[in-house]
Amino acid sequence: MKFYNGRVLNNTPRSRETLAALWKIQKLILDTLDFTQVVQKIVDSIAIELDYLKLGYRAVVLVLADEKAGVLKRVSMSQTSAAEAIMGAGKMTFDEIEVPLGATENFCVKTYIDHQIRITRDWKDILTPPMVEEEARRLQQVSAVKNSLVYPIMEREKCIGVMIFSLEKEASEMSDEEKDLIQSFTDIVSLAVHDAKIYAELDAANDKLKELDKLKDEFISIASHELRAPAGVVKNYLWTVINGKKKLPEQVISDLQKAYGAGDRLAGLVDDLLDVSRIEAGRLEMHEEEFDLGQLIIETAEEYQNRAGVKKVKLDAGEVKDGVVKVKTDRNKIHQVTGNLIDNAIKFTPEGGTVTVKVNSNRGNARVVVTDTGVGIAKEDQSRLFTKFGRIDTSGTEVGRTTGTGLGLYICKRIVELSKGKIWVESQPKKGTKMLFELPSL
């Protein structure tokens, strides 16, 4: 076996025990995300595995470079009895042992710089500075360590620290497989440190995103509250003028109606945004009452007849009867749900198509079905519909590009769920779409 730049060149076949030891440590890393925990667990389990293999190791120490501070820092040491005895006898606490990167006589620094594995019989080589020689040697005597191996921890081409393995035996007593095992331990540590760093960064990034998300929610909430009132005022004035006593030219009325329509869409958009911000804050309030679902559907369909007519789409709710199905939930919100489903159906159905609305009872549930003969939705897009801003590009279809925010179905889903019901879609591209929701019936 040769050592080269800290990498083992030949591939010694590994025994079952060795593999098991490696595997255990690798699994441990995958299960732990916290950096300090990971490194402590690693050195401990390396020591335990080595002890289990009866290879004569007294302590395992992980040292990482802190380039900003210009030092090599002891990060963790195996909690073996030998290691504890050493620390107990020492004058410095473990984390006070910092080796300046400028101390080029120190073996840890040497290995950190040239990436070569080192071995020493004298602890002054690894502990001075910060310790004085006598203190380092006194500790070595307490520990009964004969040799200490210093291995570089490589992350790609870069050395990030060293591992110190202290043996109560001669280096010549180390088998090739043992050296291979030690090397593998160091490689794993490198992976673990790398992963732990990435997790730490992700964690910080995640916190930042959460903070931004909160700010965004607040912004939407404030902005929509402030937009709501003026949109209402504009709509009211337009309505008064359009429906006023004063006779106005056709063209002016038609223009004002367009303006009113735009005001209406603006108000709808603001309402959707407000609903979303309420949903996110868990403040979407439901005002329960008993009501006739059939009657509500008939009313809603009535409201959309005009829109359907303009688009030359037939809107048929003829089969819906009132006085048949009763439910208990927030009537206005279910009105909003059915309105959005019918609105979507009309929007995504080309001229000449049909939208059919039905209500039926199904095993203690009231089921509303809105069927259209429109452009349909591909299977792979269907799960996205009910998510926030879940719009699908329809520019290549018969209905072309449509306006909307993609918030409608997201809100519908929340409302239906708060009513202890469910909502789903069945659709085939070019054939049409069925939007269904169920509520517990009385």
Ligand SMILES: Nc1ncnc2c1ncn2[C@@H]1O[C@H](COP(=O)(O)OP(=O)(O)O)[C@@H](O)[C@H]1O
């Ligand atoms: N009946 C339907 N036919 C085809 N696509 C639909 C239908 N209903 C909803 N969709 C798709 O689901 C998306 C989300 O709907 P919705 O949340 O109401 O948003 P919006 O109406 O603002 O686009 C729509 O943009 C559309 O892509």
Ligand SMILES: [Mg+2]
């Ligand atoms: Mg919609």
